[in-house]
Amino acid sequence: MDAKPLNKKRCWKPGTMIYPLPAVLVTCGQSVGESNMLTVAWVGTVNTDPAMCYISVRPERHSYDIIKRQMEFTINLTTADMARQTDWAGVRSGKEYDKWKETGLTPVPGVAVSCPYIDESPLSIECKVSAVVPLGSHHMFLAKVINVLADEQYIDSATDSFDLGKAGLMNYTHGHYYSQGEELGRFGFSVKKPRKG
Amino acid sequence: MDAKPLNKKRCWKPGTMIYPLPAVLVTCGQSVGESNMLTVAWVGTVNTDPAMCYISVRPERHSYDIIKRQMEFTINLTTADMARQTDWAGVRSGKEYDKWKETGLTPVPGVAVSCPYIDESPLSIECKVSAVVPLGSHHMFLAKVINVLADEQYIDSATDSFDLGKAGLMNYTHGHYYSQGEELGRFGFSVKKPRKG
Numbered sequence: 001m002d003a004k005p006l007n008k009k010r011c012w013k014p015g016t017m018i019y020p021l022p023a024v025l026v027t028c029g030q031s032v033g034e035s036n037m038l039t040v041a042w043v044g045t046v047n048t049d050p051a052m053c054y055i056s057v058r059p060e061r062h063s064y065d066i067i068k069r070q071m072e073f074t075i076n077l078t079t080a081d082m083a084r085q086t087d088w089a090g091v092r093s094g095k096e097y098d099k100w101k102e103t104g105l106t107p108v109p110g111v112a113v114s115c116p117y118i119d120e121s122p123l124s125i126e127c128k129v130s131a132v133v134p135l136g137s138h139h140m141f142l143a144k145v146i147n148v149l150a151d152e153q154y155i156d157s158a159t160d161s162f163d164l165g166k167a168g169l170m171n172y173t174h175g176h177y178y179s180q181g182e183e184l185g186r187f188g189f190s191v192k193k194p195r196k197g
Numbered sequence: 198m199d200a201k202p203l204n205k206k207r208c209w210k211p212g213t214m215i216y217p218l219p220a221v222l223v224t225c226g227q228s229v230g231e232s233n234m235l236t237v238a239w240v241g242t243v244n245t246d247p248a249m250c251y252i253s254v255r256p257e258r259h260s261y262d263i264i265k266r267q268m269e270f271t272i273n274l275t276t277a278d279m280a281r282q283t284d285w286a287g288v289r290s291g292k293e294y295d296k297w298k299e300t301g302l303t304p305v306p307g308v309a310v311s312c313p314y315i316d317e318s319p320l321s322i323e324c325k326v327s328a329v330v331p332l333g334s335h336h337m338f339l340a341k342v343i344n345v346l347a348d349e350q351y352i353d354s355a356t357d358s359f360d361l362g363k364a365g366l367m368n369y370t371h372g373h374y375y376s377q378g379e380e381l382g383r384f385g386f387s388v389k390k391p392r393k394g
Contacts, residue, residue, distance in 0.1 A: 006316045010352065011308060012345040012359060016242040017320055018250055018272060019361055020368045020377065022217055044241030045213040046253045047332035053215055054251075056243045075215060080381055088387035111208060119203045123214055135244035148209040155207065162209060164216055164371040171217045171368055173377070174361040175384045180217065181376030184277055184367055190285035 016042075020171035020178065023086050025076040025105075025121065026055055028066045030114045032107045037099050037118070038063045039090030041172045042138060043075065051145035053127060056138035062094040067141060071129040072113040076121035079168045080179040086170070087177065112147035122167035124149040213239075217368035217375065220283050222273040222302075222318065223252055225263045227311045229304045234296050234315070235260045236287030238369045239335060240272065248342035250324060253335035259291040264338060268326040269310040273318035276365045277376040283367070284374065309344035319364035321346040 021041045029035030042056035055073065057064050067073050078086045085103040092099070100107055107116035110126055117124035127143035154163050171178050218238045226232030239253035252270065254261050264270050275283045282300040289296070297304055304313035307323055314321035324340035351360050368375050 006303060007319070008349040009305070009314075009316075009321070009346040010349055012320075012347040014248050014342040014345055016245055016248050016250070016342070017274075017322055017345055017361070018219060018221070018240060018242050019274065020217060020219055020366050021241065022215060024215070042242045042244075043215060044218065044251075045215050045239045046251065046337050047239075047335045048213055049334040051211050051213050052332055053213070054241075054243065077214075077216065080378075083381040084387045087382060087384065091385055091388050106203060108206070117206075119206075122204070123209075124206070125214055135249055137246040138244045140243050145211045145213070148211055148214055149206040150209040152205040152207050162214075162371070164214070165373050165375070169217050169370060170381055171377070172384075173366060174359070176362050177381040177383075178362070179378030179381055180368070180370070181277075181378040184280040184374040184376055185284060186374075187284065187369075187372045188288055190281045191288050 017174065019173040023078055023090070023170065023172040023177065025078055025086060025089060025118055026063065027074045027076060027115045027117055028063050028070060028072070029116070030070060032109065032116045035107060035116050036063045036066060036094035037089050038094070039086050046142065052143065053125070053145060054140050054142050056135070056140045058138055064139070067129065068132060070114065072115055073127055073129070073141070073143070074110060074113060074115045074117045075125040075127065076118040077123045077167070078170055079122060080170045081168065082120060083170055083177050111149065117149055122151045122154060123164065214371065216370040220275055220287070220367065220369040220374065222275055222283060222286060222315055223260065224271045224273060224312050224314055225260050225267060225269070226313070227267060229306065229313045232304060232313050233260050233263060233291035234286050235291070236283050243339065249340065250322070250342060251337050251339050253332070253337045255335055261336070264326065265329060267311065269312055270324055270326070270338070270340070271307060271310060271312045271314045272322040272324065273315040274320045274364070275367055276319060277367045278365065279317060280367055280374050308346065314346055319348045319351060320361065
């Protein structure tokens with residue numbers, strides 16, 4: 001019997017190595033005129049019911065004060081087509097640039113929050129902050145999801161289901177952006193009995 | 198001038214729609230014998246310095262009590278090759294199965310925590326819980342990263358850098374698992390000047 005070749009592991013410096021992550025564009029501000037966007041990978045879901053999420057932001061970032069004052073933000077998912085704009089919004093500051101103008105992305109007035117959302121994003125998630133948790137370099141904004149804006153083109157009108165897999169989302173892995181690859185299976189596929197032919 | 202075709206957005210029910218996410222295998226337990234693994238997508242980085250992360254777990258899951266008692270866990274990143282095992286560990290419960298035996302994954306005693314890590318994982322992240330935050334369906338375990346175990350085969354010995362992009366990580370997007378696609382760019386690529394030829 002062949003022995004399975006096992007990994008040889010080395011202790012590495014403690015760091016932020018959980019990947020792949022979404023690189024979302026967070027929008028904030030009371031109106032399109034005073035709004036900003038920033039790129040965030042320290043983002044995720046923390047609770048299913050009620051739907052809650054978080055973003056972690058450095059206090060020195062231009063959007064930090066806006067979000068803390070407004071206690072609202074919108075998470076806009078990003079696609080491979082938006083990679084350059086997403087990277088740019090993460091490198092540059094809203095203190096120096098009008099990011100809407102520079103990226104060419106289109107602001108649309110929010111529905112359940114005042115922040116505008118990004119029209120080019122396949123899905124925008126409107127959030128209200130429930131707690132701000134200082135952790136060190138970053139402060140975590142814990143938030144409730146109060147509305148989701150979904151691009152009609154990914155909604156199957158027959159089943160009224162949303163197919164996010166078709167949106168071509170990109171991911172961020174340890175300093176690099178990647179497109180979505182091939183589908184490996186659907187949740188639960190490992191226990192599904194094959195259909196009789 | 199051509200008008201850019203804009204998305205038509207529809208309000209969708211508030212839900213947990215932040216994707217793509219990692220689907221990690223979390224290991225817990227004081228020893229290999231009493232350890233368990235569970236699949237978690239509600240996972241992410243919350244702070245860079247010090248390195249901190251979270252996992253959110255339903256209190257009724259078998260591993261919840263183990264983690265709460267031990268206040269330690271290990272996050273094992275998963276690859277496309279591990280998709281079936283990852284899905285299985287997310288669908289089945291450690292109350293009924295020995296997940297190591299059933300998945301064939303190999304436990305290795307931890308280094309900085311008591312929990313064993315998964316040898317087949319390209320990167321394992323050892324964590325100590327600093328707070329348990331009840332949110333609703335899930336409780337969030339906020340934790341400090343205290344050690345990282347990196348597969349030697351992804352370490353470039355010349356530069357002593359770790360190339361996680363080569364590991365073939367998978368992601369989880371709204372009920373489906375996907376492999377990693379092509380590289381779209383490196384962080385900062387949007388502002389880099391082209392080299393002179």
